[in-house]
Amino acid sequence: MSDLWYSLPALAQDIALTFALLLPALLVGALVLRGFAPWPLTRAILWRFRGASVMFVLLIAISVGMGIGLLAQERGLRRGTAQAADKFDLVVSAPGSELSVMLAAVFLQPTDMPLLDGATYDEIASHENVSVAAPLAFGDSYGDAPVIGTTAEFARDLADDRIEGRMWQASDEALAGALVPLGVGESFTPAHGHGDAAEGDAHGDAHLRIVGRMAPTGTPWDRAILLPVEAVWEVHGLANGHAPERAGQIGPPFDPDYFPGTPAVVVRAEALWANYALRSEFTRDRETMAFFPGAVLAGLYAVLGDIRQVMSLMALVTQGLVAASVLLGLFILSRLFRRQIALLRALGAPARFVFAVVWSFGAALLVAGAGLGLLTGVAAASVLSRVVTARTDILVTAPIGWSEIHFLAGFVSLTLLLSLLPAAIVLRQQVVDGLRA
């Protein structure tokens, strides 16, 4: 049986699980309704209590929508951040907090970081298993845009080789990220530092020209201006990484003696397995630290995973409470149509028919609320994604996934079962008392 289950494609599993979650409610519904036509009465009751019914449906829709929206959003955020770290296989830096180095290198959060020297860089770059070793030089900015020095190879890799215009060929040329408000051909002068603390005139004589624009990546790098690392060093009055006789060279190899230092190096290995070897090799007390940003994020998600569970639980509890209050409301409403119920009994309606009427009234509210809630959830998730994307530049898309559908199916199933309760309570009322009421 479990072999059969695992042999199914994921989609079939998801659909089967949704169906399984709904099955108890469907069975109960079929059992309650079999052989009866309660709909005219259900419609009549819905119409009589239309105001209350609309309120109930909205209440359910909002609570369901918020629950679903948040869950989808959380997943979207995880996916977006993981995707942003995609291009950063292995990062080597001076020892410190992996988290802050990752935030600086992958998500471009400004941090003061100690530098790796030329010898260390050279050791990394010339390691036999390393195919790419790109230095990253942070610290400057232009307006909102961080200005980052690196190699042409890494820039090309970031943009998936989709560059409008061309790659830089000299140390006064730069590439703009997709969201940077500079067009090809425009010039700028980088400021030292970021934001309010930036010193605008520190690099007063440096004029750089945008020669290309990178395709959107859905990461904070879309806001960045990339330039040859040599340019960053030169602007700061340092050696440019190359011996005087090769002073015009742009890009690796660099000359260890003329290498001013870099806070972080992004490394790509020749083969996947080599990443692990490289990580242990460059994890050295006091000298260097090597880590996988993906693994740091995974660790973060593990912590957040607990929060996700708490969130799911809270969403479930909230929805349970809303459902409970709706059921209570149903019960109160059912007191109002007590005479009609008694009338049905007096006319010979079987208990199950009365059950069918009261239950289908509750079921109509719950199903309508859940359906509307799904739409609300989709809308909430897309609004939240847009807000988060705008705030962080991390492209977050939060389509409703199967886990939300399962969540919803579970909710609908449970509440449909629970709404048997008011129906049962209604039936316990004395018929004659109801008629005399």
Place this chain on the structure above:
Amino acid sequence: MGLPLTISELVVPGGKGRVLLSLPKLELPAGALVGVRGPSGAGKSTLLYALAGLLEAEGSIRWGETELLRLGAERRTRFRADNIGMIFQDFLLFEELDAGANAALTALFRPRRERAAMRLRASKRLSALGLGDHAGRHVSSFSGGERQRVAIARAMAAEAPVLLADEPTASLDRASADRLIDDLVHLARDSGTTLIAVSHDRHLTDRMDRVLTITDGALLGDEATAA
């Protein structure tokens, strides 16, 4: 055809040792038309509810071959559905449904194959009661007399052998009440239905075969009428 009724030693308790109604003996032939009168609070409605199997009681109520008080709640309900039509003092209609749907209300819990025939009978009753042209109108716009006629059509749609009516002419003006009495009596006589009608209205009780008088929960009079 109607059902005969045999009651013996019937006692309907009202809680705290009170007796709402006690009827040592009563026999009615099938198709009898019986009026029930008595002062307010005498126990007339209680009698009708007991005859419909809606109250717990001691003694015996036998409709034809069926010992009503021995049946469990669901079987009594079933018996009611098959054998008893009820007309309530204050109509008790579903205001959101039209006259036709109200008259055919019991079709909703009948087996599917019986529903169409039931609707047809309900609409025939409505026509016979002069509401044929108004079957599609919501009853919320109906007058008191029209509502009462819808309630009668509903009670008779199942062609139940027994019809129990509680003050069917209360709240109607004289002319409408007389028309209604005419309709009720004709329909009952034509189909041989056993009719038990609680009423203060002499115009109604005069048309019955017998009139019972109930006072303080006891049967004090049982007269045959001239008609």
